Amino acid sequence: MRQSPWRMRWIPAIAFALIAVVQADVLPDDRSDVLYHHFEGGGVTVQGPSVLIRKKAGDSLSFSYQYYLDMLSSASIDVVSQASPYKEHRTQQNFGVDYLHNNTLYSAGYISSIEPDYNSKTAFLNISQSLFGDLTTINFGFTQGSDAISKVDKGKHVAIGQSAAGLPLFHADADRKNYAVGLSQVLTRNMLLGLNFEVDSSAGYLHSPYRSVRYIDATTLRGYSYQLERYPGTRTSNAASAQLKYYLPLHSALDGSYRFFGDTWGIRASTYQLGYTQTLGSRWTFDASLRYYTQTHANFYSDLFAYPNAQNFLARDRELAQFHSKTLELGASYEFHPSWPHFIQKGSLNLDVERMFIDYEDFRDVLDTQFKAGQEPLYNLDATVGQFFISFWY
Amino acid sequence: MKSASRLVTMMGALLGLGISALPAGALAADIAPGAQAPTFQLNSSLGKPVSLADLKGQVVLINFWASWCGPCRQEMPILDQLYRSYQPAGFTLIGVNVEPNAADAQKFLKTTPVSFPILFDPTSAVSMLYQVSGMPSTIIVDRTGKIRYVHHGYKPGDEGEYLNQIRALTQE
Amino acid sequence: MSRRFRCGLAAGALATAMLLGGCQVQPWVKPYEREHLADPIMSFDRDPISSSYLEHVFEVREGSHGASGSVGGGCGCN
Numbered sequence: 001m002r003q004s005p006w007r008m009r010w011i012p013a014i015a016f017a018l019i020a021v022v023q024a025d026v027l028p029d030d031r032s033d034v035l036y037h038h039f040e041g042g043g044v045t046v047q048g049p050s051v052l053i054r055k056k057a058g059d060s061l062s063f064s065y066q067y068y069l070d071m072l073s074s075a076s077i078d079v080v081s082q083a084s085p086y087k088e089h090r091t092q093q094n095f096g097v098d099y100l101h102n103n104t105l106y107s108a109g110y111i112s113s114i115e116p117d118y119n120s121k122t123a124f125l126n127i128s129q130s131l132f133g134d135l136t137t138i139n140f141g142f143t144q145g146s147d148a149i150s151k152v153d154k155g156k157h158v159a160i161g162q163s164a165a166g167l168p169l170f171h172a173d174a175d176r177k178n179y180a181v182g183l184s185q186v187l188t189r190n191m192l193l194g195l196n197f198e199v200d201s202s203a204g205y206l207h208s209p210y211r212s213v214r215y216i217d218a219t220t221l222r223g224y225s226y227q228l229e230r231y232p233g234t235r236t237s238n239a240a241s242a243q244l245k246y247y248l249p250l251h252s253a254l255d256g257s258y259r260f261f262g263d264t265w266g267i268r269a270s271t272y273q274l275g276y277t278q279t280l281g282s283r284w285t286f287d288a289s290l291r292y293y294t295q296t297h298a299n300f301y302s303d304l305f306a307y308p309n310a311q312n313f314l315a316r317d318r319e320l321a322q323f324h325s326k327t328l329e330l331g332a333s334y335e336f337h338p339s340w341p342h343f344i345q346k347g348s349l350n351l352d353v354e355r356m357f358i359d360y361e362d363f364r365d366v367l368d369t370q371f372k373a374g375q376e377p378l379y380n381l382d383a384t385v386g387q388f389f390i391s392f393w394y
Numbered sequence: 395m396k397s398a399s400r401l402v403t404m405m406g407a408l409l410g411l412g413i414s415a416l417p418a419g420a421l422a423a424d425i426a427p428g429a430q431a432p433t434f435q436l437n438s439s440l441g442k443p444v445s446l447a448d449l450k451g452q453v454v455l456i457n458f459w460a461s462w463c464g465p466c467r468q469e470m471p472i473l474d475q476l477y478r479s480y481q482p483a484g485f486t487l488i489g490v491n492v493e494p495n496a497a498d499a500q501k502f503l504k505t506t507p508v509s510f511p512i513l514f515d516p517t518s519a520v521s522m523l524y525q526v527s528g529m530p531s532t533i534i535v536d537r538t539g540k541i542r543y544v545h546h547g548y549k550p551g552d553e554g555e556y557l558n559q560i561r562a563l564t565q566e
Numbered sequence: 567m568s569r570r571f572r573c574g575l576a577a578g579a580l581a582t583a584m585l586l587g588g589c590q591v592q593p594w595v596k597p598y599e600r601e602h603l604a605d606p607i608m609s610f611d612r613d614p615i616s617s618s619y620l621e622h623v624f625e626v627r628e629g630s631h632g633a634s635g636s637v638g639g640g641c642g643c644n
Contacts, residue, residue, distance in 0.1 A: 180633075295629050
């Protein structure tokens with residue numbers, strides 16, 4: 001049995017990144033970035049390259065393309081407790097176009113994410129309008145996606161519509177729709193406010209064909225047994241955030257944000273972030289930030305059910321558990337002006353490192369077998385995330 | 395979903411209220427074609443103060459710019475070309491830099507030098523006088539000191555319009 | 567989309583349309599005063615390739631997502 005925690009279930013974040021830098025009065029700058037990313041923690045290593053290219057065509061159009069690869073090597077607690085470590089790749093490509101007309105920016109794009117057992121296609125449309133002497137920018141976005149889920153077993157890929165000898169046919173779909181509205185407001189010559197609100201809805205097969213929940217079973221030596229998880233066929237959620245950026249003397253900036261999330265699965269989550277940016281001379285920029293995250297569990301989540309089929313819906317995915325996490329981020333960036341090639345105006349070298357600490361409040365470490373079922377210590381994980389990237393403006 | 399729709403309505407209402415509460419000042423007609431260009435005097439890159447009154451008799455293009463403004467930076471070499479082409483015909487161009495600290499402007503001018511005079515408006519007095527409502531802003535004044543054309547913003551291709559307008563005014 | 571949400575969205579859109587329709591408001595931060603706002607360090611998203619990666623890192627491990635992007639601010643040119 002394989003686990004696939006690296007599934008790209010939610011694309012809008014990436015979609016927003018393509019348009020997030022946008023002002024509605026000028027097209028985004030022409031630039032390219034090449035990035036290497038590395039995640040290590042909880043028995044999982046994910047690394048790979050990413051490339052982003054953006055170029056204007058004429059005065060009103062800007063095109064962008066992003067390639068992203070995840071090379072995953074997983075021996076996470078979920079994998080090790082029920083299966084064996086495995087390796088996998090996920091490839092994502094984003095295509096985007098922006099069209100500027102007077103003070104309105106229209107953006108559209110397509111995102112594709114492919115991994116052995118999960119294919120995702122998403123299309124998005126966004127309109128940004130600047131008002132009041134460009135002090136206010138509002139934007140409306142719509143995203144629609146569809147996912148095709150299959151199952152990989154013992155290295156044989158059971159694709160949609162096919163069946164490998166002796167293995168059952170498995171094919172499932174999920175659809176997503178997302179509506180977003182945002183406002184950015186210049187408050188003073190030194191202060192910016194950003195507000196965002198999003199509603200999204202998914203329907204279809206929303207869980208994992210590999211993952212299981214556990215229930216008390218006195219007939220086994222370890223005291224529990226597994227059964228496959230069962231999720232509702234729909235999920236609707238709201239997210240609202242506010243972000244403030246403040247320019248400080250000595251060429252530095254402070255930023256703070258809060259996001260609230262709630263969904264029909266009973267999850268309530270809050271994200272708090274505080275960041276500081278300091279420049280040194282004309283070439284160096286340093287960033288530091290702290291993120292604190294807390295979430296309540298889904299109402300059909302339990303680390304250990306009392307008996308099989310205890311509820312209509314059953315989940316033991318630690319993503320839906322009750323937990324809090326703290327992340328510290330440090331980054332440094334060096335700007336340079338290469339004399340060759342001539343079409344490159346400036347470049348930057350960037351390094352960014354995060355330390356993430358997740359403490360679960362109702363997910364237990366089943367690998368600690370010296371404890372009785374339900375009394376194992378709560379699981380926690382530390383992770384280190386690193387990014388190194390080079391950017392060019394032309 | 396209740397809270398969702400309430401939040402959206404609230405945001406929409408807040409936006410409406412907030413904006414209507416702001417001072418909706420009437421647009422003054424002072425800086426418009428037909429009006430006399432207000433006179434001013436500022437320190438310049440020529441080492442001596444330059445006054446608009448001194449330039450009477452020439453067609454003057456006043457360009458308000460800043461080194462932090464992308465379209466302004468794009469426009470500078472094009473303005474330089476215009477200046478060099480039409481100066482013999484009695485045309486002059488002054489670039490009014492609106493930054494409080496002249497150092498950033500000087501740094502930009504080192505990499506992108508121009509031949510027309512740069513005037514420094516660190517207190518924004520002239521920007522306010524000319525009701526600069528967009529960056530960059532270009533005001534073309536005729537030989538008698540009357541404002542003839544006002545442009546806000548710059549998009550590649552706008553220089554065609556400037557060319558036609560300057561040509562017409564220098565022939566007056 | 568629920569009916570109530572659609573009403574809310576329509577109200578918000580109507581308010582915005584009214585404002586777009588030509589309400590003359592004088593900006594309290596003049597275009598020539600936007601030096602700090604135009605600085606890259608005041609951008610909501612300075613390096614999209616990096617922020618999109620980090621968004622993904624959190625989303626895969628957390629039950630929540632969304633409302634992370636902001637547009638606007640900046641130089642206000644043109």
